[in-house]
Amino acid sequence: MNRNLARVVATLLGALAVVLPALAGAYPLQVARNVMLYMALAITWDMLLRSGQISFGIAGLFGLGAYASILGVIRAGMPAWASIPFAAAFSALAALLIGYLILRLRGMYFSIVTLALAEIFRIVIHNLHDFTGGPEGIVAPAGVIFGGSASGLYWLALVGLAVALGASIWFEKSKFHFALTAIRDNEIAASSSGVDIFRWLLATFVITSGIQGLLGGIFVQSYGFATPDSVFSADFTLLPLAMALLGGIHGTVGPIMGAVLLGVASEWLKLQMPYGHLVVYGIIIIIVILFMPRGLYGLARKMARPAEGRAE
Amino acid sequence: MTKLRTERLTRAFLGLVAVNDVSFSMEEGEILGIIGPNGAGKTTFINLVSGIIMPSSGKVEYKGRDISYMPAHERARLGIARTYQLIHPLENLSLIENVMVGSIFAKGNGLKTARAKAEEVCASLGLTGLDRDTSKLTILEIKKMEIARALANEPEVLFLDEVMAGLNSDETRELIAQVQAIARERKLAVGVVEHVMGVIKELTHRVIVLEAGELIAEGPYEEVSKNPRVIEAYLGGAA
Numbered sequence: 001m002n003r004n005l006a007r008v009v010a011t012l013l014g015a016l017a018v019v020l021p022a023l024a025g026a027y028p029l030q031v032a033r034n035v036m037l038y039m040a041l042a043i044t045w046d047m048l049l050r051s052g053q054i055s056f057g058i059a060g061l062f063g064l065g066a067y068a069s070i071l072g073v074i075r076a077g078m079p080a081w082a083s084i085p086f087a088a089a090f091s092a093l094a095a096l097l098i099g100y101l102i103l104r105l106r107g108m109y110f111s112i113v114t115l116a117l118a119e120i121f122r123i124v125i126h127n128l129h130d131f132t133g134g135p136e137g138i139v140a141p142a143g144v145i146f147g148g149s150a151s152g153l154y155w156l157a158l159v160g161l162a163v164a165l166g167a168s169i170w171f172e173k174s175k176f177h178f179a180l181t182a183i184r185d186n187e188i189a190a191s192s193s194g195v196d197i198f199r200w201l202l203a204t205f206v207i208t209s210g211i212q213g214l215l216g217g218i219f220v221q222s223y224g225f226a227t228p229d230s231v232f233s234a235d236f237t238l239l240p241l242a243m244a245l246l247g248g249i250h251g252t253v254g255p256i257m258g259a260v261l262l263g264v265a266s267e268w269l270k271l272q273m274p275y276g277h278l279v280v281y282g283i284i285i286i287i288v289i290l291f292m293p294r295g296l297y298g299l300a301r302k303m304a305r306p307a308e309g310r311a312e
Numbered sequence: 313m314t315k316l317r318t319e320r321l322t323r324a325f326l327g328l329v330a331v332n333d334v335s336f337s338m339e340e341g342e343i344l345g346i347i348g349p350n351g352a353g354k355t356t357f358i359n360l361v362s363g364i365i366m367p368s369s370g371k372v373e374y375k376g377r378d379i380s381y382m383p384a385h386e387r388a389r390l391g392i393a394r395t396y397q398l399i400h401p402l403e404n405l406s407l408i409e410n411v412m413v414g415s416i417f418a419k420g421n422g423l424k425t426a427r428a429k430a431e432e433v434c435a436s437l438g439l440t441g442l443d444r445d446t447s448k449l450t451i452l453e454i455k456k457m458e459i460a461r462a463l464a465n466e467p468e469v470l471f472l473d474e475v476m477a478g479l480n481s482d483e484t485r486e487l488i489a490q491v492q493a494i495a496r497e498r499k500l501a502v503g504v505v506e507h508v509m510g511v512i513k514e515l516t517h518r519v520i521v522l523e524a525g526e527l528i529a530e531g532p533y534e535e536v537s538k539n540p541r542v543i544e545a546y547l548g549g550a551a
């Protein structure tokens with residue numbers, strides 16, 4: 001019953017995503033693009049969270065991908081489309097090196113180090129002025145990908161979302177589900193059952209960071225320029241985090257729900273309070289953590305079958 | 313055939329020597345009791361041979377291979393499995409999924425094969441209702457689930473750290489019979505820690521006795537239980 005309902009909703013959402021460009025004008029399409037971008041980031045954040053590791057590094061890997069993409073085009077003469085998978089590879093490779101150093105850390109220590117990533121990358125890009133354009137940013141001479149066509153950009157964003165969705169569903173149905181849940185629940189029991197904890201965490205960190213880099217590439221090619229402040233903005237960390245928490249963590253459905261709700265709301269909020277909107281996300285995060293730790297999806301499931309709800 | 317051997321195995325925690333110079337061996341098909349008063353070092357000893365902690369000095373050998381500093385997950389793959397004195401359920405996985413974890417990661421099985429193997433192991437322990445959350449299980453079922461998860465590693469050496477604790481006498485009898493049957497069928501070497509001497513007497517072929525980290529006696533239970541040093545260790549521990 002429940003599963004069928006979920007399937008119907010998923011099919012409807014999918015159909016809507018496909019027909020939207022034919023129905024909607026440029027502005028709604030741009031809002032949809034933003035929602036899809038944040039949704040994809042929320043999903044990747046959740047994928048690592050399934051192992052119990054709370055990352056505040058989304059903006060860092062996202063912004064790194066953005067710069068890899070635009071510099072790939074400007075400095076290496078890549079075609080714009082090719083710079084996007086290049087961005088994914090670049091962020092994934094960075095995550096491999098960083099992961100080697102930091103994935104032995106746990107809890108607060110891991111989180112704090114990831115929080116510093118965006119700041120470190122931003123400073124590096126500031127200082128490599130001649131190569132990166134420094135604080136003023138850098139503009140692609142060829143402009144926006146697909147000549148800025150609204151539907152072209154929409155499809156590109158949809159591809160980014162599809163990659164994140166596909167990876168997340170794969171995680172839920174494969175050995176990743178068992179490895180990450182076992183690590184989250186009890187590392188000692190996991191290792192006694194043969195789980196190579198470090199390897200699974202590293203694989204997850206590399207995959208999710210690669211997707212974040214890909215999304216950074218898509219983002220930057222959709223605007224044709226990058227500045228350190230725009231692509232490393234705390235928005236890219238806080239908004240996905242708030243979305244996943246609001247919708248419900250540890251699965252694909254929650255972040256989608258949270259992103260639809262908060263994504264639309266945030267477009268409006270950004271217009272209302274260009275600087276204050278981050279505060280609202282912060283408040284949402286706090287309220288959800290305090291009163292609704294399983295998010296809206298968890299709440300809905302509990303109400304649908306209270307007898308089967310897990311003990312908190 | 314000797315499955316597991318330690319040589320002068322020692323582990324100190326900031327001056328406290330929890331396991332001190334212990335040499336022992338375990339043979340194929342043998343059920344070995346590991347006894348001793350509270351704090352004697354039994355759990356620490358199992359932690360050392362299963363790789364949860366590393367020795368300060370000495371050696372652990374598995375089938376002739378030095379594994380003293382090998383990480384736990386690699387030992388699990390080689391064939392060493394264990395349960396925990398304090399239960400360690402994976403609470404966001406169902407009963408069957410808990411058991412599958414051993415098969416997936418220690419044996420490298422795919423999910424389908426792992427499920428089939430896990431169902432088999434659960435059946436041998438009389439576990440049913442396999443899709444339940446762990447929060448819905450009784451203590452006996454949780455203990456069995458943890459034994460099943462260890463067995464899903466398809467180990468050759470298995471340690472059970474106080475699995476009978478907290479069970480009533482009927483449940484204990486049931487579990488003893490199942491452990492015996494499984495050990496026989498799989499030619500397992502089993503190391504059993506229990507405080508109830510009735511269990512040790514019934515289940516084991518041989519026991520080793522630890523006191524303050526040292527191995528003070530070794531032999532069949534009947535013999536060891538008459539050893540004055542052992543009697544004193546227990547009385548001293550209780551006083």
Ligand SMILES: Nc1ncnc2c1ncn2[C@@H]1O[C@H](COP(=O)(O)OP(=O)(O)OP(=O)(O)O)[C@@H](O)[C@H]1O
Pocket residue numbers: 325328330348349350351352353354355356357397
């Ligand atoms: N991680 C640790 N850090 C410090 N001391 C420890 C640690 N683990 C065990 N110990 C100490 O080592 C000694 C042996 O403990 P251990 O748990 O191995 O005993 P045990 O024989 O299993 O006891 P019990 O029958 O109560 O389970 C105890 O004094 C304990 O406090």
Ligand SMILES: [Mg+2]
Pocket residue numbers: 354355356397473
């Ligand atoms: Mg103990």
